[in-house]
Structures are given as C-alpha cells and as structure tokens.
Amino acid sequence: MSNNTSGEEYYVRSQSVTLLQGSDSTNVIDRVVSTRIIDSPDSHAKDVLFCDYNGRITDIGSIYKIQEKILLLSSEEMGDKTRKTLIDGKSWDEQCDLIIADEAIGRVSLISADFQSIITRMGFEGIDLERNRVMEFGDMIAVKSEFPGGSILDILLPRNQMSDFISILEDAEYSEMSEDRWNFVRLEVCIPSLVDIRGNLPNECGMINLISDNKGCYPGQEIHARLESRGRTVKRLCLLTGEAAIGPGKYRLSNGSPAHITSCESSDGISYAIVILRVDDIESGSVNLDGANWKVEELTYL
C-alpha cells in the first residue's frame, strides 16, 4: 500500500481517556482484553481489543504504561461502557482506581515525513523515536505507531497546553486536518476505526496480532481458540482504492456477493473505502462495486 500523504499535518483526536492507578491495575485490564499486557514493560504502548463472549470486537484501545500507571485510550463511543466493564470487574480486594481523563489529556496525531524535526522544535534533542515506545517530553508524551500505509506520531498532552502546542505546530508549518481529511488519511495509512471492526471477529479484521494465545481465559477466548485451530475465515476487512466516489452502506458486487462499506473518503480523484468482503471475492485483487472497479487489499494490523 502506498503512502500518498503529503506535507505535514495534525489532527486533534476525540478519544476516551482513562487513567488506572494502583498495584492491580494491570491485572484488572489484562483479564478483559484479548491481548497479553501483564508483562509489557514500562514506557511501552500496546494496542488491545475488547471482545464479547462471542469473540466479537466491542472496542479497541491503546494502553500506555507510564510510571507504574496505565493510560487507556479507547473509542469515544464505547468509552463509558468499556470503563464500566473495568470498574465492575474489579475484585473487592484489588487496588485499582479508575479516573476519567477526557478533560485532562488531549491527543494530537501528526503526519510527517520527518517527525524528528518537530521533536527538536519542541525543545527535545537527541531522542530517537522507536515504534510503540512511550517517550516523555516534559508534560507531553509521544508514541510512534506504524501501519501498513505509513506512520503516525501521537502526542498526548495536558489539555491546558493544547493551544501552545498547536502554535508550535503551526509555526513549523503543520496544517490542521478537517475531519474528512483525517478520515482520508487514516484510510490511506490503513488505520481501522471502531466503526469498521465492531461486531466482527479479530481474524476477519486482520487483527490476529492483537490476540494472545498464551494468556489464558478472557471474554471471547474460547471462540478465538476454536477459530485458530479449526476455523475458516469467511469474510475479511479490506481496503478499496479507486477513483469513483462511494458512500457507506451495504452493496452487491457485480457477481451478487455482499459488500459492506464502513468508511470511505475521496480526495483529489482518489477514493479509499474500508469494506467487508467475502474471502472468495478478494482473490483476484479487484472488485466491481457500484459500477466502478476497485483495487482490493486485505487489511492487516501490524
């Protein structure tokens, strides 16, 4: 997948931000996510899936271990429900306080060919950005994430410092992305959103990397284990690339097979869409949808 993003841009993300503190915080989260985090090192970011007992995805989050505390960034739409799952599941004798940080911490995602220069401009030199490593810069943290179509640098910072930080970005000639532009960029970079994956199984979304076979039971584990040993993936989350504009919804391919578009965006004659297709329809590498031809690639979460 090519990276056609150009220039330097930023987007202020809407997220549910939760801080967990106390000696049992890691255990409380580890029991309910599909991804093993119990032995993740400090200053490390890890993406996790929350699934229901049928193994279907209910939320996606990023966990940042910082100073023996855990910062959980999860979807805005499922934030309260995910928090309730965590707090209701805390045992009477566990030390884990759950604190809502939506008003305290903001997230800005940066697109650039040279992340190092903005870090230097922020006044921090001699720091190498490593994938998924949580780097602390004063009151801010930075995490570089990689996706099939490119990299994103996420900056988390106190909300009361947001305007100062945006001034630094704009002085460095970063431009703010509109919601539509961000949607286009995230499709180009191949970042699935909850709207694309919710209600599907992780293997259907190319998210096997977020399933840990060695962590024992968690909600959905029986189903995931059965799929691993005996299952056959019938449908698959894919990226469509084409020139025609298309909207979200349920369609039929020219051969009559179903196609469910969950996200789509067009810009400068290029259109991207995230779609759920039957595996048999992907093999040729292209599909005809709504009268137009589209290149089709399976999405894989790195």
Place this chain on the structure above:
Amino acid sequence: MGILGGEGFSLPVVSETEVVDVKLNFTEKAIRALEQNMNGDEDTHVLVISAQSGGCSGYLYDMKIIERPEDEGFQQISIGGINVLVHNKDSSMLNGIQIDFKETLMGGGFQIENPNADRACGCGQSFG
C-alpha cells in the same frame, strides 16, 4: 509534574451496583469440604466468595479462606458454623448460587451453579 499530574482528572470512578440480601446454598459435600479446608480456623478465618471480570464468559468466581477482612461492605452468612462473606458489590451476581463439591481427579473441587448467569464456560469458573 508530568502528564498524569495536571488538572481535569475526575475523582476515582465508583461502581454503582444493586445490593441484595444474599442467600447461598451449600450441598452437604461442599460443607464437609469447606470444614476440611478451614482446618479448625473457623473463629479467625472466613470464606470469601467473590466475582471479578475475566474468563471466557465475562466474570470469574473466586473463593478464598482468609482472616476476616476489615472492609465493612460484606454480608455474612453462616454455613454449618463457618462464616461465609459476599461483598455487597457482588451480591446481585452471587445471590442464590448453589455450591457443590466434586471429588474427581480432573476438574474437581468446588463447583458453582448460578441462577443469575445467562451463560457459563465449559470449565465452570466463568459466567456472564
């Protein structure tokens, strides 16, 4: 100060759960097994039955014999002279459970049947 020490953080979130008067049903086998496990410490120790997130179905049972905890949020039920505690936060999930004891080499031990559960996993330790 760092990113985790500034303004705008909420107070710790408290779980709001329904509290009910808990009834527990122990089979004779379970009472005998419990007496053996208490090992004469009935005056100082209690059995705590609790639920926590996890397992294949959403919640896991936990049973511990411990010294009486100071936490005032427990309900106490006397079973054959042994004090069994259930925390108020777990009361609606654990009310009415039947506790049996199975003496098998594989998968033996205390077994819980829960009338509040819509589903349970194969090993019997998880419910939802």
